[in-house]
Structure formats: C-alpha cells, structure tokens
Amino acid sequence: MMQSFIALLLPSLAWFLPVFAGILGFKLYLRFEQKKPIRRPFTKDFMRLPGQSLQDKIEIIREEFDTNLLFIFVAPILIFTIHISQSYFIPAPETKMRIVSSVMMVIGTVIYFLYKLIKNRKELTALRLGLDGEVATAQLLDPLKRKGFYIYHDFQAKGFNIDHVLVGPTGVFAVETKARSKPDRGNNTVDSRIVFDGRQLIFPDYKESKSIEQAKRQAQWLNKWLSSAVGEQVPVSPLLVIPGWFVELKAKLGGIYITNGTNLEFIVRMNGGASLTEKQINQITHQLEQKCVDDTKEKA
Known part of the structure; x- marks a missing residue:
C-alpha cells in the first residue's frame, strides 16, 4: 500500500x-543580496508620489494575476498527472466515472481561476484609471507652486489616504481626485458634462454624492490632525477635482470646491489675499513633510 502511494506521488513530485x-x-538569492554591506547613495528622503497607494495596490493585483494565470495552466496538468498515476501505479481501473470526475475537476479549476483572472483584470482597470486621475490632477496642481503653494501627494491617514494636500497663502486644501470614464455615444458635449445641483453630481448615466461627502470628511480629518499637530486652529477646505470633464455648477457650493482642475487660479485669489502667514505655512508644511516621507524606499 505504501509503495503504491509513493509511486502515485512520484510523477507529481517530478513536476513540482x-x-x-x-x-x-x-x-535565497534575495536574502543574500539584502545582506550585502552596501548603502543607498541618497542623502534625502523621497516624498510620496501621486497615486502611490494605488500603484502599490496595482503591483499586488499584478502578482495575484500572474499567480492565477500560472495556476490556470498548471492545475489541469497536475490533475491529469494524478489521474495517470492512479491508472498506472495503483493501478486503478480506467472507468467512465474516473474520467468524467477528472474532466470535471479540470473544468471546475479552469473556471475558478478564469473567474479570478477576470476579477483581477477589472480591479487593474479601475486602479489604473484612478492612478491616471491622480497623476493628471498632480500635473494640474503643479503650476500653483509658482504662486507660493506647497503640494503633497498620497497623504497617509488612519485607514485612508488623501490624494493631495495643497498649502499656500490662501489656506490649506484637502484635494480628492475622482477619475470617471466617459460614455462614448458620439455626443462629446453631453457625454463630457457633469452638473452639480447643490446636493449631488449628475453624470450622463448616473448620479452620486459620495465623492462630495468623502472630500468633506477628509478635510475635516485633516483639520483636526493639523490643528493638533501645529497647536492652533488650521482651517482645511475640501477640493474635489474631476479631471477631463466639464463641470457645470447650477447651485452654490456649500463648503466644498468642485472643479475639473483647469481653472485653479481661483485658489490664488481666494479670501481677497493671504489667510496664512509665512510662519504658519512653515509649521504646517513641516508636519506634512513628516507624514509624506516614503519609507518604503528604505525597505526595498
């Protein structure tokens, strides 16, 4: 019995x-490389990049995708190897039931990993769209640096991240980016327009208000955190950026700014001039820089 069991395992072991x-x-090679007595040449810490959290998620899903793709080929071969081993080394009779069972196992395994691959593909598509949106918003924000603004990307909070934080003479802004695909029905004007009616965003095919609520919550959190870190009240305004769309405002903005990012000059002219002193800006940016350092570079 033991010999038959060993003989059954041999083909599988030879494969794996x-x-x-x-x-x-x-x-073992990676462990050896990590123990080499070398130092990184960089003397300053790297700051987090636009969409870095999404990029990290993309890498994880890519690895999962590659694993599922490997198993969709390997699993049927393993099942076939076990079937042949049972037939020739036990030997088990080659009945219709055994053949059907093995075929069904192969089909079930392929369907399972195919489902996983499709799920991975959908996740990657959504994450890449989000990443492109954050990179696009970062590029739209970049000209504000010439107006005395500081920009921090992918600010890590408790259980979530703030896409961008903008600090300048007219205040602090928690920037939330929402990248949304457009319908392609041949009507560029209608298919590219978002309407804000005072409560929600009206897209060509749906309505939603979660983005507005999320931006406000993040601004409130950042207000509490910065106020505690700096030692004085630091107002934070929520700014929702939806790049690539035309945003039509049909109602007054209640405590939030909504834009496609192409008209950010209004931030420079807000409040009739400066609302933060140079000292306050230095205190705020000091706290933000401590949180936006990318410590993953040291772990790589």
Missing part, C-alpha cells in the same frame, strides 16, 4: 520539485 527548487533558490 524543480519549480519549488527554483523558487527557494530565488528567495
């Missing part, structure tokens, strides 16, 4: 041992 040996060898 080289794979495991390769993975183990690569891990």
Whole structure:
C-alpha cells in the first residue's frame, strides 16, 4: 500500500520539485543580496508620489494575476498527472466515472481561476484609471507652486489616504481626485458634462454624492490632525477635482470646491489675499513633510 502511494506521488513530485527548487533558490538569492554591506547613495528622503497607494495596490493585483494565470495552466496538468498515476501505479481501473470526475475537476479549476483572472483584470482597470486621475490632477496642481503653494501627494491617514494636500497663502486644501470614464455615444458635449445641483453630481448615466461627502470628511480629518499637530486652529477646505470633464455648477457650493482642475487660479485669489502667514505655512508644511516621507524606499 505504501509503495503504491509513493509511486502515485512520484510523477507529481517530478513536476513540482524543480519549480519549488527554483523558487527557494530565488528567495535565497534575495536574502543574500539584502545582506550585502552596501548603502543607498541618497542623502534625502523621497516624498510620496501621486497615486502611490494605488500603484502599490496595482503591483499586488499584478502578482495575484500572474499567480492565477500560472495556476490556470498548471492545475489541469497536475490533475491529469494524478489521474495517470492512479491508472498506472495503483493501478486503478480506467472507468467512465474516473474520467468524467477528472474532466470535471479540470473544468471546475479552469473556471475558478478564469473567474479570478477576470476579477483581477477589472480591479487593474479601475486602479489604473484612478492612478491616471491622480497623476493628471498632480500635473494640474503643479503650476500653483509658482504662486507660493506647497503640494503633497498620497497623504497617509488612519485607514485612508488623501490624494493631495495643497498649502499656500490662501489656506490649506484637502484635494480628492475622482477619475470617471466617459460614455462614448458620439455626443462629446453631453457625454463630457457633469452638473452639480447643490446636493449631488449628475453624470450622463448616473448620479452620486459620495465623492462630495468623502472630500468633506477628509478635510475635516485633516483639520483636526493639523490643528493638533501645529497647536492652533488650521482651517482645511475640501477640493474635489474631476479631471477631463466639464463641470457645470447650477447651485452654490456649500463648503466644498468642485472643479475639473483647469481653472485653479481661483485658489490664488481666494479670501481677497493671504489667510496664512509665512510662519504658519512653515509649521504646517513641516508636519506634512513628516507624514509624506516614503519609507518604503528604505525597505526595498
């Protein structure tokens, strides 16, 4: 009985041992590389990049996608190997039931990993759209640096992140980016317009207010955090940027600014001039820089 069991495992082991040996060898190589007595040449910390949290998620989903793609090919071969091993080493009779069972296992396995691949693909598409949106917004914000503004990307908070934080003479802004695909029905004007009616955003195919509520919550959180860190009240305004769309405001903005990012000069002219002193700006940016340092570079 034991000999039959060992004989059954041999084909599978012959298939997987080289794979495991390769993975183990690569891990040993990485461990050896990490122990080399070398130092990074950079003397200053890197700041987080636009959409870095999304980029990190994309890398994780890509690895999962590659793993599922590998298993969709390997799993049927493993099932086939076990079936052949049972037939020739036990030996088990080659009945219709055994054949049907093996075929069904292969089909079920392929369907499962195909479902996982489709799910990964949808996640990657959504994440890449979000990443492109944050990069686009960062480029739209960049000219404000010449107006005395500081820009920080991918600010890490408790359980969430703020896409961008803008600090300048006219105040602090928590910037939330929403990248939304457009319908392609041949009507560029209608298909590219968002209407704000005072409560919600009206897209060509749907309505939503979650983006507005999210931007306001993040601004409130940043207000509390900065006020505590600096030691005085620091007002924070929510700014919702939806790049690539035409935003039509049909009602007054209640405590939030909504734009497509192409008309950000209004930020420079707000409040009739400066509302933050140079000392306050230095205190605020000092606190933000401590939080926006990318410590993953040191771990790489």
